[in-house]
Amino acid sequence: MLTKRALLRRTLAVAAAATLGFSAHANDQTLKIGVTAGPHAQIMEVVKKVAAKNGLNLKIVEFGDYVQPNAALSAGDLDANSYQHRPYLDAQVKDRGYKIGWVADTVNFPIGIYSKKIKKLADLPNGAKFGLPNDPTNGGRALLLLQSQGLIKLKDNAGLKATPLDVVSNPKKLKFVELDAAQLPRSLDDLDASTVNTNFAIAAGLNPKSDAIALESAKNPYVNILVVRDADKQKPWVPALIKSYQSEEVRQFIDKEFKGSVFPAF
Numbered sequence: 001m002l003t004k005r006a007l008l009r010r011t012l013a014v015a016a017a018a019t020l021g022f023s024a025h026a027n028d029q030t031l032k033i034g035v036t037a038g039p040h041a042q043i044m045e046v047v048k049k050v051a052a053k054n055g056l057n058l059k060i061v062e063f064g065d066y067v068q069p070n071a072a073l074s075a076g077d078l079d080a081n082s083y084q085h086r087p088y089l090d091a092q093v094k095d096r097g098y099k100i101g102w103v104a105d106t107v108n109f110p111i112g113i114y115s116k117k118i119k120k121l122a123d124l125p126n127g128a129k130f131g132l133p134n135d136p137t138n139g140g141r142a143l144l145l146l147q148s149q150g151l152i153k154l155k156d157n158a159g160l161k162a163t164p165l166d167v168v169s170n171p172k173k174l175k176f177v178e179l180d181a182a183q184l185p186r187s188l189d190d191l192d193a194s195t196v197n198t199n200f201a202i203a204a205g206l207n208p209k210s211d212a213i214a215l216e217s218a219k220n221p222y223v224n225i226l227v228v229r230d231a232d233k234q235k236p237w238v239p240a241l242i243k244s245y246q247s248e249e250v251r252q253f254i255d256k257e258f259k260g261s262v263f264p265a266f
Contacts, residue, residue, distance in 0.1 A: 030057045031237060034069035034081035036182075037062045038203030039262055040224075043107065044082060046253045051244035056237060065182050066135060073229060074098040080241060082106055083199070085222040087137040087160050103233060104226040104242040105265040107254060109198035111141055111222070112212030113149070116188045120213055121149055124193060130174045131194025133181035136161045142195035143167070145216050146174075160221065198261060208261035223265045 035041045041062050048058040061078060063069045069081040070092050080103075084092075092098055118124060132142045140162040146152045153169035154162050164176045177194075179187055184196045185204035198208050208215060216222075226245060228238060244250075246266040254264050 029237070030059050031079040031241065032059045032061055032077070033241075034061050034063060034072055034078040034083065036066070036069070036083040036199055037064060038199045039107075039109070039258065040083045040199055042257065043250060043254060046250050047241075047245045047247075050247045050249050051241065054240045054244050056240050056244065058241075065180060066138075070096070070098055070100065070227075073100055073227065076229075079232065079237075080226060080228045082226050082245070083224070084227070085137070085224050087141075087221060088135065089225065089227060091135075091137050091161070099230045100227050101230050101233065102225045103228050103238055104246065106224045106226055106245060108218060108220070108223050108263040108265045110208065110216040110218055110220070110261075110263075111138070111145060111195055111197055112201060112208050112216070113145065113193055113214040114185070114188060114196050114201065114206060114212055115191075115193035117192055118213070121151060121193070124151070124172055124174070127173050127175060128192035129177050129190070131184045131187055131191045131196075132164070132176050132178050133184065133195065133197065134178040135181065136163070138181055138197060139163060139178065141216070141220075141222060145195060145214065148216075149214050202258070202261070209259065218263055 033044060035044050041060060044060050048060060051058050066084065066088065069083055072078045073081050086102060089102065093100065113121065132139050137160060140160050143152065143154060143162045147154050151172065151174065152167050155166045155168055158166035177191060181197050182200055184194045185200050185206060188194060196206065201208055226242065232238065251264045254262055
């Protein structure tokens with residue numbers, strides 16, 4: 001029979017071997033992480049450096065829209081993605097049946113209103129063309145921002161997925177132009193004003209703190225998240241990836257690089 005000391009030595013040896021085995025396996029494995037271009041990609045480059053210290057090799061795959069990263073993750077072409085908030089993920093899972101889910105919070109990007117024609121919302125002309133993201137969750141988010149600024153009123157039960165059909169008061173008779181979120185910054189010349197997601201605003205050279213004529217409160221339901229396939233949630237690389245993202249190095253980079261227009265959510 002083993003003595004208690006011998007049993008302890010054997011237990012510790014097995015645990016050490018398991019840890020070394022994971023590290024060795026992780027260093028041989030490349031995890032593909034989907035992001036949208038702009039801040040998410042910039043932040044993930046820092047995560048990649050931290051992850052290397054935690055035994056993970058990351059390959060960053062950039063996308064130009066909100067639809068493809070979840071499709072690629074669901075199909076197994078990615079191991080994780082980092083670009084969306086939970087309401088958007090929930091809508092995608094419900095509508096498309098994806099078996100993917102949240103594993104960690106990442107950052108918060110308050111959505112803003114931008115214009116090349118006016119300096120403040122009070123100057124919006126009657127009948128102004130106003131751009132909205134055409135996906136349900138970000139479109140609803142934009143309408144809620146307009147309501148908070150006193151430009152429209154929504155049905156009481158409209159919620160986070162409000163659409164232009166839920167607008168019950170529109171004193172300036174705004175004409176809503178629904179476009180893919182990534183197209184909105186490039187469409188500002190043709191619009192009187194538009195809501196633009198912060199990641200696409202920054203990628204287009206807009207500074208949310210100085211260029212936005214209105215910004216969403218930082219306290220909102222739209223915290224961005226790290227997402228993996230449901231079948232992978234218990235894989236040993238997941239906590240290592242989360243640890244890498246939610247690190248002090250990444251927090252300092254976000255604070256320094258984005259100067260308050262992007263907020264760490266960890």
